[in-house]
Amino acid sequence: MDANATYGRALSRAFGGALLFSFPLLMTMEMWSLGMSVERWRLLAFLVLALPMLVGLSYFAGFEPTFRLKDEVMDALAAFGVGFLLSAVLLAIFGVLRAHDFGAQTGIGKVSLCAVPAAVGALLAGKQLGERGPGEREKARAGPLGELFLMAVGAAFLAFNVAPTEEMILIAYQMGPVATLLLMAASIGLLHVFVYQLGFPGETKRREAGGLLRTFVGFTAPGYGVALLMSLYLLWTFGRTDGVAPHEIATMTIVLGFPAAIGAATARLVV
Amino acid sequence: MASAPATRQKATTKTRQTAKRPPANAIPPLEWIAAGVGLALAGTAIGLTAWDAMLGVTGPPAIEVRLKRVTPTPHGYVAEIEAFNHGGAPAAQVEIEGVISGADPASATIDYIPEGSRASGGLIFDRDPRGAVLKLRAKGFSDAS
Numbered sequence: 001m002d003a004n005a006t007y008g009r010a011l012s013r014a015f016g017g018a019l020l021f022s023f024p025l026l027m028t029m030e031m032w033s034l035g036m037s038v039e040r041w042r043l044l045a046f047l048v049l050a051l052p053m054l055v056g057l058s059y060f061a062g063f064e065p066t067f068r069l070k071d072e073v074m075d076a077l078a079a080f081g082v083g084f085l086l087s088a089v090l091l092a093i094f095g096v097l098r099a100h101d102f103g104a105q106t107g108i109g110k111v112s113l114c115a116v117p118a119a120v121g122a123l124l125a126g127k128q129l130g131e132r133g134p135g136e137r138e139k140a141r142a143g144p145l146g147e148l149f150l151m152a153v154g155a156a157f158l159a160f161n162v163a164p165t166e167e168m169i170l171i172a173y174q175m176g177p178v179a180t181l182l183l184m185a186a187s188i189g190l191l192h193v194f195v196y197q198l199g200f201p202g203e204t205k206r207r208e209a210g211g212l213l214r215t216f217v218g219f220t221a222p223g224y225g226v227a228l229l230m231s232l233y234l235l236w237t238f239g240r241t242d243g244v245a246p247h248e249i250a251t252m253t254i255v256l257g258f259p260a261a262i263g264a265a266t267a268r269l270v271v
Numbered sequence: 272m273a274s275a276p277a278t279r280q281k282a283t284t285k286t287r288q289t290a291k292r293p294p295a296n297a298i299p300p301l302e303w304i305a306a307g308v309g310l311a312l313a314g315t316a317i318g319l320t321a322w323d324a325m326l327g328v329t330g331p332p333a334i335e336v337r338l339k340r341v342t343p344t345p346h347g348y349v350a351e352i353e354a355f356n357h358g359g360a361p362a363a364q365v366e367i368e369g370v371i372s373g374a375d376p377a378s379a380t381i382d383y384i385p386e387g388s389r390a391s392g393g394l395i396f397d398r399d400p401r402g403a404v405l406k407l408r409a410k411g412f413s414d415a416s
Contacts, residue, residue, distance in 0.1 A: 003299035011305055036385040037361045037415035040324035047317050074298070074306040081309025084316070105323045106385045112316040 010126045014079060017125020018086045021157075022118035026087060030164040032096050034238055035110030042237045043109060050116045053156075054079055054123060056149055061127045076119075079126065083118030087111045117160055120153070147219075147268075148226060154267025155227040155260035156234065162259055163234040172252040184254050187227070187261035192220040194265035227260035228253055327386075332362035334384065334409035338400075339391070347395040350377070352407060354392070356384040362412035369394040371403040383415065 025031050038046075054076035055069075088111045091097045101107030162168060175183070196215060231253045235241050241249050339351040350369060356362055365381040377394035384390045394407075 003297065004301045007299045007301045007305075011301070033363075033383055033415065036383070036388075037363075040320055040327065044317065044320045044324050047313070047320060051313060074302060077307075077309035077313065078302070078305035079309065080313050081305060081311075084309075084312040100389065104388065105319060105327070106388050108316050108319045112320070115312075115316070 011078070011082070014082045014122035014126030015086060018079075018083050018118040018122035019090075020125070021121025022083065022087065022114055023090070024161055025114050025117055025164075026090050026094070028164060030166065031114055032091075032110055034164050035113045036106045037239070038109060038113065038237065039239060040105075042239070043113070046116070046237050047112055050119070051076060051080065053153060054119055057120065057123055057153055058127070060146060060150055061124055075123065075126070079119040079123035080115065082122040082126075083120075084111060084115040086118050086122075087114040117157060120157055148222060150267045151223050151264035152226045152230055155230040155264040158263025158266075159227075159231050159234055159256050159260040163231070163240075163256055164238055168235075168252060168256055169240060172248060172255045175251060175255065180251050180254055183258055187254075187258045188220060188224050191223050191227070191261045191265045192216065194262070195219065195223070223264045224257070224261055227264045228257045231256035231260045328357075328359035330359040332356050332360050332365075332384070332386065332412060333358035334362060334365060334412070336367055336407040336409055338405060338407060341399070341401050343399065347397055348399050350394045350396060350400055350405070352379075352392055352394060353389050354381055354384055354409060355389045356386055359386050361385040361415040362409075363415040365390075365412045366410040367392060367394070368408060368410050369396070369400070370406045371396060371398060371400045373403070374398040374400075378410075384412075385415075 055072045058072040058075040058079070088097065091110060091114070096110060097107055101110070192215075232241075232249075235249070235252055235256060240252060244252070333356065335355045335357060337353045337355070339353055342349045342351070352367060352369070354365060354367060362384050363382065365384055366378060367381060368376055368378045370376045374396055377396050379392045379394055381390045381392050
């Protein structure tokens, strides 16, 4: 009974976190139409990739030092359920989901696209915003690969918030080559500074092994690479790259890479 | 010296906590339910999407326009229409036109009709279309996204 009550509170927190993380997307028009128009195979790939991502996130966000697959899988599934239900209820209230959407592919598309970021919020809030604040116990240690995974999730999450909007493409059209290179330099610079200079609370202390160059090659460069990869993946998922010239795709990727880089840099802040 | 009672108190709280907590690997029923609901929802979403990706209708949008009803208003005869997309692809900016002989044609644009779905709108005529032959059709669309 007591364990149920504790879990119930964590579940309520998860709903709060899902709301906090997903309402900008739930209230974005492009997300509704994308839910219907996204190519089904790409939506399928997105959903299938989301579940292992949630499992990994559950491990890194949790406080237990050992990896117990059953726990992590159950937490990830519960988070997906919370994200899905919250998205469905809110979209129905907003009048986005109509009666004929229920059970139909259009409704599933709209809800499940929003459910993934909501599930990330649910997972983080359910695990972290509890009585035990982060820092009281050591977070699960992340090795180099784990760090890269967290950066990828952070990048994808922040980029996801703006990737569906028309503005990404508009900005890419408006920017010349010089501006593009400047934005790229700014993204890399910010990524480096955020991680090594600002020292946000909750970040694991990173050793600057062997000076600036090695840190740059060992952390910042892969981090930015992951950010760009995530941007390209999201643009492709949303069908933004179809029939577009390669240099325009590159510009769009760099534009979206800006929020993605910031997301990658601050991933450890929230996870 | 001061640290000794503190340590003891910490120890007792810890014992109490461990005593209250069920065995480490007992999972509360609510957790099973939450995970089960999540599994069902994820399975439904993935299953339906996969089904649609593999076995869904393919081909361009095929849009049928139907008349729902006509209401005379002081500002013209409002013909409420419904457009069904029977094709395999969504259509955006669908232009609907209604023609009756001896009157100006009326048209409307529907933002978005996903495949297998319907959307509604209205055409406004200056003559009652109920007595006349009303031709309804979709004139064109643009690809979604």
